[in-house]
Amino acid sequence: MDAGAGGQRRTVRDFITPGxxxxxxxxARLTVEVNNFELRSTLISMVQQSQFGGSPMExxxxxxLIFLEVCDTLKLNEVSTDAIRLRLFPFSLKDxxxxxLHSLPPDSIRTWDELTxxxxxxxxxxxxxxxxxxxxxxxxxREDESLFETWERFTDLLQFCPHHGLQKWMIIQTFYNGVTQxxxxxxxAVAGGTLMNKTEDEAYNLIEEITLSNFQWSxxxx
Numbered sequence: 001m002d003a004g005a006g007g008q009r010r011t012v013r014d015f016i017t018p019g020x021x022x023x024x025x026x027x028a029r030l031t032v033e034v035n036n037f038e039l040r041s042t043l044i045s046m047v048q049q050s051q052f053g054g055s056p057m058e059x060x061x062x063x064x065l066i067f068l069e070v071c072d073t074l075k076l077n078e079v080s081t082d083a084i085r086l087r088l089f090p091f092s093l094k095d096x097x098x099x100x101l102h103s104l105p106p107d108s109i110r111t112w113d114e115l116t117x118x119x120x121x122x123x124x125x126x127x128x129x130x131x132x133x134x135x136x137x138x139x140x141x142r143e144d145e146s147l148f149e150t151w152e153r154f155t156d157l158l159q160f161c162p163h164h165g166l167q168k169w170m171i172i173q174t175f176y177n178g179v180t181q182x183x184x185x186x187x188x189a190v191a192g193g194t195l196m197n198k199t200e201d202e203a204y205n206l207i208e209e210i211t212l213s214n215f216q217w218s219x220x221x222x
Contacts, residue, residue, distance in 0.1 A: 026104035027086050027115070037079055039088055046070050047092045054097035059160050060123045064116060067092050082112045089115060097123065132161035136171075139178040147183055148215035151175070151207065169200040175207065186210070 047070055052063040071085050086109070093101055100122055109115045136157050141150045154175050158164065166174070176184065176195055188194045190210055195203050 025090075026101055026106060026108050027090065028107040028110045029087075037076065039084075043070070043074060043088065044091050046073075047088055051092055051094040052097050053093075053095035054100060054123050055095075058123075060119055061160065061162055063092070064119070085112045086115065129161060129163065132157065133164050133166075136161065136164055136166065137174060139174055141179045141183065146214060147179070147186075148211045150179060150183075151211040154178070168204060172200060172203045172207070176203075 047067065050063065050066045050070075052058055052060060067089065068085075071081070071088060074084060076084070090098070090101060097119075104118070109118065136154075139154055139157065142153075145153075158171065172195070176187065179187070187207065187210060191198060191203075191206055195206065198206060
């Protein structure tokens with residue numbers, strides 16, 4: 001016969017029956033000095049409207065961006081942003097991503113930076129980054145694709161892989177080299193010579209202005 005805490009008798013069945021002992025979250029509970037701190041149900045509902053499941057078609061960077069926008073709507077004195085984000089983030093996950101978070105060692109995540117790094121390492125690994133980066137560096141305009149649609153697709157690739165490591169001038173040159181010759185000639189004409197004679201900020205802003213004008217002209221024509 002074995003006795004547990006307080007001398008209570010425990011049978012063999014008690015030892016093999018699953019219990020909740022030892023179950024804890026992978027995210028450490030940061031200390032909050034405010035006694036009346038709580039996450040309101042409306043805030044939780046807002047987060048749950050854009051849950052991330054971890055499928056290959058989902059963008060973890062975009063999910064983090066949306067999540068932070070929601071978190072920024074809540075500011076409390078004497079409560080750190082990490083405390084709010086770490087408590088709220090599990091509600092933003094589902095399916096594979098939710099299972100992954102709870103598979104991590106207990107209390108292994110103590111800061112928001114640790115959490116984001118772990119998420120991106122899991123759902124945006126280096127192999128996927130290489131593929132996305134190659135899609136950016138080998139970007140070309142598609143047949144029958146407008147200038148606005150081309151720029152929109154290119155910037156979507158940049159957003160999907162924000163850690164591409166390309167400097168601004170390289171981004172401009174990649175897009176410039178990727179468009180068709182007629183489009184390149186149009187860009188140079190608007191630039192008053194050649195786009196390459198502009199500073200990187202001037203060139204980037206000029207491309208955005210031209211693509212926006214192209215979109216507005218196409219809409220009005222339609």
